[in-house]
Amino acid sequence: MYSGLLTILLPLIVGYLLPSKNPAVIRGVNRLLGWMVYIILFFMGISLAFLDNLGSNLLAIFHYCLVSAAAILVCNLLALRLLEARRPWQHAHRTQLLPSRVHMALESLRLCGVVIAGFLLGLCHWPVLKFASQASEYALLFLLFLVGLQLRGSGMTLRQTLLNRRGTIVAIVVFVSAMAGGVIAALILGLPVKTGLAMASGFGWYSLSGILMTESFGPIIGSAAFFNDLLRELLAIMLIPALIAHHRSSALGLCGATSMDFTLPVLQRSGGSEIVPAAIVHGFVLSLLVPVLIAFFSA
Template sequence: MYSGLLIILLPLVLGWLLPLRQPAVLRLVNRLLGWMVYIILFFMGISLAFLDNLSRNLLSVFHIALVSALAILLCNLLALRLLEKKRPWQHQHKQEALPSRLRMALDSLTLCGVVVLGFLAGLTQFPFLRHASTASEYALLFLLFLVGVQLRGSGMTLRQILLNRRGMLVSLVVLLSALLGGAIAAALLGLPLKTGLALASGFGWYSLSGILMTEAFGPVIGSAAFFNDLLRELIAIMLVPALIARHRSSALGLCGATAMDFTLPVLQRAGGNEIVPAAIVHGFVMSLLAPLLIAFFSA
């Protein structure tokens, strides 16, 4: 159960151990991080086309995924907004001027377009494309390695990364509000309470939740879990730049388990290096809880 978490942390630590602080190297790392996001999105689209039993009960899959995603995200946002009112996040980062609304929409459409292109490529069913899932895993490991290098180059200490109250607080709020959203989704969809709670326990980790939920509840619920967490991840990518200035906790909380890996470069670019320790703690806690809660509610 914890081997996946170890695999996530290992490249991050290896990158951290490399004392690379030359400006030219760090600029190259930043560029590579940006490209890796697009590469992983493309592989994600290909993997989506090869998802088992996707053609069956497709309407039910998307209905369950959409209702659960909306219920969970709305509960998350409301709870995180309350957290921001009660305990504002004091920070020194001055966000760079954001592009226009049209530019932000185009950037979001570009990210979605990469997924669509990958999906269309996957529909060709070429045999070599079946390795997309494995390729995306290696790409993610390389991305995590680059993040570790970047963290070491920023000069942050391990204490700053591992001990962060804001990251723990956001994790607690996201956990409780997500489970509430899962319970509401179960009531709206006429599903058992445990199924709704299990759907809410992926926290954006679509590759994990899809597999575990398929084994426990069958292909329809498993596919719905996959799309639910995939939608959460895409929404986080699109909303983080708009939320980060005034709603920092909400921007972080939306990322869920992906805050320490896939969406970390997006958070860092929009919120600066100050948000990285909280993001890693939040992502670590969510990644630790996801398999435990899914297994518990699936029992």
């Protein structure tokens, strides 16, 4: 039962246990990780094209995506508003000139285009394309190893995580409320609760959650998880400037795991440099949880 869990966690742990503070190595890992994400998402698109009853399955993907995204985000935002009422985040920063949110949204949608490209190629149904699913499994193991290296290379320690209480508290609130949203989505969609919990465990890291979910639950649920987390990131990019002044915890929590990388520039410009430590801790905690939780719920 837990062989799949071990298969997913082993390369992640091995990568995390290999210390490397060489900036050139870390840059190389980040670059290679980006390419591996493109490759595996391309394979995911090919696998999607081989589904039976393709039209109805595509409708199911977007139905699962919209329901789960709505349930998870509503639970997240309600819990974060409650946190703000109980523990306000005092600050005196004024919003600065923001980077182009349209450009950042297009960067996110580029990965969506890779899935579509793989899907269109898969519609050719060439015999060699049937091996895409098997090839993606081996590529996934390597990608998880790189994710472990990347998390270790971020330089975050347990002491640093515990010292920044705001980032850790927001991450815990996002985690707990997302699990509640996953259960609600599963009940609405008629899915097993473990599937709903796994879909809620992506925290916006769509490039990893979609891949892991596809390997564990098949291309329909995997694609739904991918679009669910992609939608979260796009909403974060658009809503951070509107939320940051009066709902600082909500703005940070909406970013999910991406607060330590992709959405960090928007958070910094909107919320000032004081939000950066909390954003990095928040993103690190959730990024660490993503592969562990998905592996656990898919076991």
